[in-house]
Amino acid sequence: VSDSGARGPRPYPLPPKSRKNKVLPEDLKTPDSHVERDPRLIRLTGVHPFNVEAPLSDLYDEGFLTTKDLHYVRNHGPVPLVEDSEILNWEFTVEGMVERPLKLTLRDLIRDYEQVTYPITLVCAGNRRKEQNVVRKTKGFSWGAAGLSTALWTGVSLGDLLLRAGIMRGARYVCFEGADKLPNGYYGTSVKLNWAMDPNRGIMVSYRMNGELLHPDHGKPLRIVIPGQIGGRSVKWLKRIIVSAAPSDNWYHIYDNRVLPTMVSPEASANLPETWKDERYAIYDLNTNSAACYPAHDEVLPLTGGPETYKFRGYAYAGGGKRVSRLEVTLDQGKTWTLANITYPEDEYKLAPENEILYGGRLDMSWREACFCWCFWDLDIPLAQLRDARDVMVRAMDDSMMVQPRDMYWSVLGMMNNPWFRVVVHKEGDTLRFEHPTQPTLAGGGWMERVKKEGRNIVNGFWGEKVAGEEEA
Amino acid sequence: VSDSGARGPRPYPLPPKSRKNKVLPEDLKTPDSHVERDPRLIRLTGVHPFNVEAPLSDLYDEGFLTTKDLHYVRNHGPVPLVEDSEILNWEFTVEGMVERPLKLTLRDLIRDYEQVTYPITLVCAGNRRKEQNVVRKTKGFSWGAAGLSTALWTGVSLGDLLLRAGIMRGARYVCFEGADKLPNGYYGTSVKLNWAMDPNRGIMVSYRMNGELLHPDHGKPLRIVIPGQIGGRSVKWLKRIIVSAAPSDNWYHIYDNRVLPTMVSPEASANLPETWKDERYAIYDLNTNSAACYPAHDEVLPLTGGPETYKFRGYAYAGGGKRVSRLEVTLDQGKTWTLANITYPEDEYKLAPENEILYGGRLDMSWREACFCWCFWDLDIPLAQLRDARDVMVRAMDDSMMVQPRDMYWSVLGMMNNPWFRVVVHKEGDTLRFEHPTQPTLAGGGWMERVKKEGRNIVNGFWGEKVAGEEEA
Numbered sequence: 023v024s025d026s027g028a029r030g031p032r033p034y035p036l037p038p039k040s041r042k043n044k045v046l047p048e049d050l051k052t053p054d055s056h057v058e059r060d061p062r063l064i065r066l067t068g069v070h071p072f073n074v075e076a077p078l079s080d081l082y083d084e085g086f087l088t089t090k091d092l093h094y095v096r097n098h099g100p101v102p103l104v105e106d107s108e109i110l111n112w113e114f115t116v117e118g119m120v121e122r123p124l125k126l127t128l129r130d131l132i133r134d135y136e137q138v139t140y141p142i143t144l145v146c147a148g149n150r151r152k153e154q155n156v157v158r159k160t161k162g163f164s165w166g167a168a169g170l171s172t173a174l175w176t177g178v179s180l181g182d183l184l185l186r187a188g189i190m191r192g193a194r195y196v197c198f199e200g201a202d203k204l205p206n207g208y209y210g211t212s213v214k215l216n217w218a219m220d221p222n223r224g225i226m227v228s229y230r231m232n233g234e235l236l237h238p239d240h241g242k243p244l245r246i247v248i249p250g251q252i253g254g255r256s257v258k259w260l261k262r263i264i265v266s267a268a269p270s271d272n273w274y275h276i277y278d279n280r281v282l283p284t285m286v287s288p289e290a291s292a293n294l295p296e297t298w299k300d301e302r303y304a305i306y307d308l309n310t311n312s313a314a315c316y317p318a319h320d321e322v323l324p325l326t327g328g329p330e331t332y333k334f335r336g337y338a339y340a341g342g343g344k345r346v347s348r349l350e351v352t353l354d355q356g357k358t359w360t361l362a363n364i365t366y367p368e369d370e371y372k373l374a375p376e377n378e379i380l381y382g383g384r385l386d387m388s389w390r391e392a393c394f395c396w397c398f399w400d401l402d403i404p405l406a407q408l409r410d411a412r413d414v415m416v417r418a419m420d421d422s423m424m425v426q427p428r429d430m431y432w433s434v435l436g437m438m439n440n441p442w443f444r445v446v447v448h449k450e451g452d453t454l455r456f457e458h459p460t461q462p463t464l465a466g467g468g469w470m471e472r473v474k475k476e477g478r479n480i481v482n483g484f485w486g487e488k489v490a491g492e493e494e495a
Numbered sequence: 496v497s498d499s500g501a502r503g504p505r506p507y508p509l510p511p512k513s514r515k516n517k518v519l520p521e522d523l524k525t526p527d528s529h530v531e532r533d534p535r536l537i538r539l540t541g542v543h544p545f546n547v548e549a550p551l552s553d554l555y556d557e558g559f560l561t562t563k564d565l566h567y568v569r570n571h572g573p574v575p576l577v578e579d580s581e582i583l584n585w586e587f588t589v590e591g592m593v594e595r596p597l598k599l600t601l602r603d604l605i606r607d608y609e610q611v612t613y614p615i616t617l618v619c620a621g622n623r624r625k626e627q628n629v630v631r632k633t634k635g636f637s638w639g640a641a642g643l644s645t646a647l648w649t650g651v652s653l654g655d656l657l658l659r660a661g662i663m664r665g666a667r668y669v670c671f672e673g674a675d676k677l678p679n680g681y682y683g684t685s686v687k688l689n690w691a692m693d694p695n696r697g698i699m700v701s702y703r704m705n706g707e708l709l710h711p712d713h714g715k716p717l718r719i720v721i722p723g724q725i726g727g728r729s730v731k732w733l734k735r736i737i738v739s740a741a742p743s744d745n746w747y748h749i750y751d752n753r754v755l756p757t758m759v760s761p762e763a764s765a766n767l768p769e770t771w772k773d774e775r776y777a778i779y780d781l782n783t784n785s786a787a788c789y790p791a792h793d794e795v796l797p798l799t800g801g802p803e804t805y806k807f808r809g810y811a812y813a814g815g816g817k818r819v820s821r822l823e824v825t826l827d828q829g830k831t832w833t834l835a836n837i838t839y840p841e842d843e844y845k846l847a848p849e850n851e852i853l854y855g856g857r858l859d860m861s862w863r864e865a866c867f868c869w870c871f872w873d874l875d876i877p878l879a880q881l882r883d884a885r886d887v888m889v890r891a892m893d894d895s896m897m898v899q900p901r902d903m904y905w906s907v908l909g910m911m912n913n914p915w916f917r918v919v920v921h922k923e924g925d926t927l928r929f930e931h932p933t934q935p936t937l938a939g940g941g942w943m944e945r946v947k948k949e950g951r952n953i954v955n956g957f958w959g960e961k962v963a964g965e966e967e968a
Contacts, residue, residue, distance in 0.1 A: 216864040220695065281896050283821055283834050302820040307895040341895050344815075347775040348756055356902060356956070361756050391689040419904070422780040422814050423754050423911040424893075427900040428956070429829065431892070438896040483829070483901065483956050 033373035034385075035141075037087040037174060037232040053100030057238045060091035066163050066463045071097045072239060075168035075462055082315035082337070086367035086395070087141070088171035090237040094253075096146050098209055098274070101238045102201045102259045109235060109243040118197070118264035121188030128229055128244055132382075135178040135186075139383030140224055140249065141368055143339060143395040145170040147252035147279050147305050147437040150313070152460040153430065156470040157481055160436030161288055166462030167313040167443070170339070172395055175247045176383040177228030180263070181219045189215065189265060197264040198246050198257035199272070210272035211255050211279070213248065213306065215265065222343060222392045224249045227260065233381040249394035250342045251306050252437075254279040269301055279305050281433045291434045308341025310426055311440040312349060312399070312418040319458035319467060325405055326452055332408060335400035336443070338364070340420035343392025347421045349399040353411040355484065356428060356442070362401040362416070368394065408447060408454055412487070415442040430481060444469070444485060506846035507858075508614075510560040510647060510705040526573035530711045533564035539636050539936045544570045545712060548641035548935055555788035555810070559840035559868070560614070561644035563710040567726075569619050569642075571682055571747070574711045575674045575732045582708060582716040591670070591737035594661030601702055601717055605855075608651040608659075612856030613697055613722065614841055616812060616868045618643040620725035620752050620778050620910040623786070625933040626903065629943040630954055633909030634761055639935030640786040640916070643812070645868055648720045649856040650701030653736070654692045662688065662738060670737040671719050671730035672745070683745030684728050684752070686721065686779065688738065695816060695865045697722045700733065706854040722867035723815045724779050725910075727752040742774055752778050754906045764907045781814025783899055784913040785822060785872070785891040792931035792940060798878055799925055805881060808873035809916070811837070813893035816865030820894045822872040826884040828957065829901060829915070835874040835889070841867065881920060881927055885960070888915040903954060917942070917958060 043058040052070040063074035075081070076092035084092055104112065109128060116124040126134075148162050149169035155162075184196070196218045199210040217223045228247045229236060236242040241258030248255050254274075269275065280303045282291060297303070314336040317323065323332055338346045345366070350359035371387040378385040403414070417426040430441045446457040446469040460468035470480055478486030516531040525543040536547035548554070549565035557565055577585065582601060589597040599607075621635050622642035628635075657669070669691045672683040690696045701720045702709060709715040714731030721728050727747075742748065753776045755764060770776070787809040790796065796805055811819045818839070823832035844860040851858040876887070890899040903914045919930040919942040933941035943953055951959035 214864050216695065216862070220693075222689070222693065281892075283823065284832055285834065302818075302894070305896060309896040342817075344895075345775075350756070359757055361758065389689070391687050419754075420897075421775070422817075422897075423778060423782040423904075424895075424897040425900060425904055427898060427902075429901055431896075431898055 034370040035086045035367050038084055038089055040089040040232065040234065041091050043091065056103050057101050059239070062092065063095070064462050066165060071099050072101070073097060073163060075166055078166060078168045078313070078315050079318045081168045081171070082335070086172060087232065088173055090231060090234065090240060093171040093173060093240065094144075094146060094169050095239045096253060097202075097239065099202050099204045104238070104242050112243045114244060114261050114263065116183055116187040116263045116265070118266050119190040119193040120184070120265050121190060122186070124183070124187050131178055131227065131229070135182055137176060137383035138179060138226065138386050139174055139176040139380045140226070140386070141172060141371060141395050142175050142224070142247055142249045143170060143172040144247070144253045144256060145308050145339065147254055149311065150439040151436040152462060153470060154432055154436035154439050156460060156468075156474060157430060157432055159288070161434055162436040164460070164463050166460060167458075168462065170337075170396065173231045174233065174381065175226065175228045176230035176233070176381045177226040177247065179221070180225045180227055180246070181221065183227060183263065184215075184218060184265065187265070192267050193265045195266045195269050197262075197266055197270040197272070198260060199262040199264070200257045201259035201261050204274070206273035208261070208272075209257060209274050210270055211257060211275040212266070212270035213251070213255055222390060224390070224392070224394060230381050230383075250308060250344075250392070252279060252308055255306065269304070275304075278435070279437065280435060281305055281431070281438050282435065284432050286434050288434050305437060308339060309438050309440050310338075310340040310344070310346065310418050310420040310424060312336060312338035312346070312416050312426065313443045314414070314416055314445050314458075317445065317456040319456065319461060321456050323405075323454045323456070324452060325409060325454060330406075331402040331404050333400050333402050334362075334414060335398065336416065337396045337398055338418040339396040340393065340418070343394070344420045344422055345393040346397050346418045348419045350417055350419070351401050351403070352415050353403070353407055355413065356415070360401065362399040364397050364399050366393075366395070366397045368397075409449065411447050413444050413446045413485070415444045417442045428483065507843040508559045508840050511557055511562055513562040513705065513707065514564050516564065529576050530574050532712070535565065536568070537935050539638060544572050545574070546570060546636060548639055551639060551641045551786075551788050552791045554641045554644070555808070559645060560705065561646055563704060563707065563713060566644040566646060566713065567617075567619060567642050568712045569726055570675075570712065572675050572677045577711070577715050585716045587717060587734050587736065589656055589660040589736045589738070591739050592663040592666040593657070593738050594663060595659070597656070597660050604651055604700065604702070608655055610649060610856040611652060611699065611859050612647055612649040612853045613699070613859070614645060614844060614868050615648050615697070615720055615722045616643060616645040617720070617726045617729060618781050618812065620727055622784065623912040624909040625935060626943060627905055627909035627912050629933060629941075629947060630903060630905055632761070634764075634907055635909040637933070637936050639933060640931075641935065643810075643869065646704045647706065647854065648699065648701045649703035649706070649854045650699040650720065652694070653698040653700055653719070654694065656700060656736065657688075657691060657738065660738070665740050666738045668739045668742050670735075670739055670743040670745070671733060672735040672737070673730045674732035674734050677747070679746035681734070681745075682730060682747050683743055684730060684748040685739070685743035686724070686728055695863060697863070697865070697867060703854050703856075723781060723817075723865065725752060725781060728779065742777070748777075751908070752910065753908060754778055754904070754911050755908065757905055759907050761907050778910060781812060782911050782913050783811075783813040783817070783819065783891050783893040783897060785809060785811035785819070785889050785899065786916045787887070787889055787918050787931075790918065790929035792929065792934060794929050796878075796927045796929070797925060798882060798927060803879075804875040804877050806873050806875050807835075807887060808871065809889065810869050811872055811891040812869040813866065813891070816867070817893045817895055818866040819870050819891045821892045823890055823892070824874050824876070825888050826876070826880055828886065829888065833874065835872040837870050837872050839866070839868070839870045841870075882922065884920050886917050886919045886958075888917045890915045901956065
């Protein structure tokens with residue numbers, strides 16, 4: 023049994039070194055004045071609360087694992103203040119429909135339960151929402167395509183805790199509640215009990231990220247982490263685990279993280295409580311998605327004097343343990359497609375010796391078929407082809423043979439946006455300039471706003487472009 | 496504990512009464528001259544081997560459960576002959592990477608193991624393949640939209656058998672082999688061991704369908720049944736269960752039931768053994784799909800003198816335990832959508848008393864979250880709207896928020912076809928006539944062949960139609 027630390031090479035990725043940050047001047051006048059942050063993060067909801075993504079290129083450049091510095095953050099309100107000296111004394115409960123309700127501290131959790139460490143990609147349900155907001159304003163703020171991050175999370179299987187507490191007959195759900203007091207109560211949500219008990223799902227109660235105790239923005243000192251599901255279910259600053267017969271009735275469970283039917287307008291949604299409460303519209307598993315990171319938005323590529331190809335590259339992911347089985351690229355608006363290379367660094371953890379311990383947790387990857395992380399794709403495209411292309415689009419297919427669609431599924435919260443990711447190619451003299459769909463937050467830029475301003479319908483099935491070829495006749 | 500039989504109403508569906516059929520004249524000169532069949536079934540590969548689907552309306556009219564008479568059949572060759580007197584003596588093995596290889600008879604299986612009964616929808620990976628064949632000829636024959644059926648299957652959990660045999664370290668797959676001798680050997684395939692051991696997946700070894708011993712076309716006397724996966728994994732006439740470290744190397748596992756990347760042509764596929772062997776392209780879980788059953792193809796609807804609405808209706812399904820969370824209908828080619836009603840008769844089995852026994856098996860449905868069956872949708876559409884519509888299209892979304900795409904994903908075997916299902920509306924005097932995409936097998940009919948013959952590109956993103964409205968400017 024080997025333990026964590028820098029004792030020679032391991033056959034799997036370890037995180038890049040994280041930074042020592044400071045409290046930023048803009049946070050000093052907010053309730054988050056105790057939180058040290060990386061100034062590279064892009065704030066999506068003004069100064070406070072703190073909702074951020076990294077610049078897409080910076081995120082990609084960090085590689086498979088994201089540091090706490092660049093990991094996206096979704097905070098609904100002020101970050102609870104927990105002193106370092108109080109971390110091990112943090113109390114939480116397992117209650118509700120259990121035979122033996124538990125009240126335990128983080129110290130108890132570490133001492134009394136088996137510890138595991140998994141690489142897990144978390145994705146905000148709002149990733150790529152800016153594209154929806156350009157089509158029609160949703161109730162959500164404008165994420166770009168960097169609303170996702172991957173880290174090594176260490177903690178205890180939620181199922182182990184529940185077994186210790188003893189589940190009562192009739193229980194069907196597990197609710198989580200955090201310490202973040204918000205206008206509509208503490209943040210809370212629920213998942214199905216069945217998932218919590220399924221080792222393939224890997225749901226955990228976690229207190230370490232990339233080997234470090236949790237950063238305040240990521241749930242210090244304790245949070246839920248759910249692989250393959252939207253980040254909104256991975257409750258931070260965890261205080262209560264409640265086993266129940268019904269889904270959570272927390273305001274945030276009902277009015278957040280849902281994909282209402284596309285015909286429900288923001289205006290109509292204000293008067294449809296039964297539609298909001300319909301669990302069929304609640305988002306759990308991530309849908310299949312992808313984006314190009316390079317070329318970056320506004321990157322300029324000389325057509326002469328350099329290499330004869332350009333390596334397009336980016337990320338993709340699927341949800342619910344599914345895996346991306348192919349990533350395809352089109353240069354002719356979907357008429358023909360080319361297969362990109364795919365790499366899954368997650369697979370390298372399966373090369374670890376049996377019973378490998380990392381950051382105090384068992385790296386328990388060899389038996390699992392479910393996939394918990396993003397993957398990377400790349401494709402060398404000849405400049406001669408790029409020069410003649412109007413755009414480059416990518417789509418992923420998952421192992422259930424579902425493929426990202428051409429069409430956006432607009433919905434009132436603007437979540438789970440996953441149409442083909444389109445990068446426009448502009449010929450400018452002896453160079454090419456690339457244009458992403460959007461830029462995060464209120465920053466301008468991107469072909470969607472440009473085409474919309476030109477008065478074209480960007481959801482006409484052809485991105486607002488004239489339809490090419492014989493079909494126009 | 497109640498047992499099967501017609502003892503008063505149950506809170507869940509029971510199958511329609513099946514027929515007593517005869518050997519059909521056309522089968523007399525084939526190796527299947529011992530098999531009694533229903534003459535309503537549509538033969539898709541000539542007289543022999545027997546590959547059939549029911550007329551779509553007949554399938555829909557039978558309701559949630561399909562009789563053996565109308566259940567689709569996919570036979571690669573002759574049906575093994577098993578005398579009734581030999582059913583209980585049928586021998587099969589559990590071998591390979593197991594501690595205690597088993598050789599047992601069907602009699603042993605019934606006597607020594609717990610029996611379960613589940614409603615399960617089986618779907619051929621080729622369902623709706625005719626649409627792909629119209630776009631470009633695939634290597635597969637032309638299924639219409641009735642390549643699926645639902646029955647109550649009784650048998651033993653595969654996981655129970657494997658636990659009895661004892662799984663060796665390093666095992667990752669379970670291979671199945673049938674008794675049907677084919678040009679490339681016995682039919683065989685494999686699934687992941689992890690799935691076989693997962694109670695949520697419900698994989699079983701089955702000997703009863705709708706309470707009757709298996710019909711020869713459905714695997715008499717013993718078969719695998721895998722909920723949520725393509726029918727091609729549910730091996731019939733089961734002889735061997737082999738636990739292994741690698742996927743099956745059976746010819747049919749490698750060269751059937753795959754979705755190769757769309758750019759691989761039939762010609763190129765002949766020389767790409769590594770592509771065929773790439774497990775990423777093997778199909779297991781079904782993708783999300785739907786079709787309209789009523790109006791039927793060529794159904795004529797008077798615009799006057801009758802009701803002012805027409806009830807469109809059909810089926811939908813998702814795979815891998817997922818559920819259809821919404822079904823949407825468009826009358827304006829995807830610009831706007833309307834929500835249809837969805838019913839899941841499968842849910843009614845959860846109303847059964849605890850430990851309910853049906854057909855000798857425990858109806859073990861209350862705790863499971865995974866979905867094993869199709870659902871039905873319907874929507875009343877005012878005739879005034881239908882009259883003005885060029886077509887009616889439907890799409891399903893599953894609970895991972897993946898939606899059926901506008902675009903067909905063509906592939907060389909023509910499998911997993913699931914774009915929006917489009918019914919064209921023809922105004923003919925004082926009536927409307929409806930036109931489905933295709934008709935099964937080589938029969939003509941359907942808008943796809945018609946539009947193609949008119950010289951239009953049916954995969955232009957607009958079904959070969961002129962693009963309407965401002966986008967043409």
